[in-house]
């Protein structure tokens with residue numbers, strides 16, 4: 185396999201960002217993440233797209249999906265510039281999965297499986313370093329450096345109320361996407377409840393097997 189084209193699926197908090205960072209480092213592929221791309225464009229004016237709200241941020245802060253047209257354009261542009269990639273946060277509904285099929289082929293589809301209460305615990309305890317983008321957790325993975333600890337921030341949508349809404353959007357819209365890949369026989373299930381390094385061992389071996 186030249187540069188692998190990897191799709192990583194999982195509920196909010198399943199560890200997609202954590203594992204994508206390791207994949208990027210190990211396999212030298214681009215990390216294409218719709219969540220980060222949209223967070224950088226939270227205030228973008230999308231009112232001319234006939235959408236319910238005027239900016240992506242208004243959808244995100246309520247835990248709702250940003251309209252497909254906005255997200256499809258971001259992914260299409262990013263994929264056209266990448267050789268190998270790990271795609272994280274897309275597709276989130278069947279319409280996006282069908283769009284993706286027209287945009288590129290995939291070598292591996294990973295699905296990180298994690299139970300609901302663990303997801304809530306992970307997301308409400310998540311903290312981000314605004315300078316490096318590194319992901320931490322107050323209990324599972326706190327930073328060692330007190331200077332880093334002092335500058336950590338919580339994501340606007342990691343409050344318990346918004347997390348519950350994001351999980352309900354996942355059940356309704358994104359679980360059918362998982363079934364879609366499963367029915368095609370493409371889905372590689374990974375036990376995402378293990379410690380991050382154990383999850384990584386499985387993720388790495390699965391990608392290497394697909395080579």
Ligand code: AP5
Nearest residue numbers: 196197198199200201202218219244250273306310321380
């Ligand atoms: P997005 O940014 O994609 O968020 P998400 O899918 O909800 O996923 P997260 O980033 O919250 O979780 P993750 O799986 O990456 O977990 P992480 O590794 O950080 O989307 C945000 C919003 O953008 C959406 O709600 C929507 O509005 C919009 N959007 C995005 N894409 C869209 C699309 N395609 N269409 C429409 N709208 C879209 O880990 C979580 C925590 O757990 C961390 O603290 C970490 O340290 C810890 N952790 C990770 N792994 C482990 C482990 N194995 N054991 C213990 N702790 C762990």
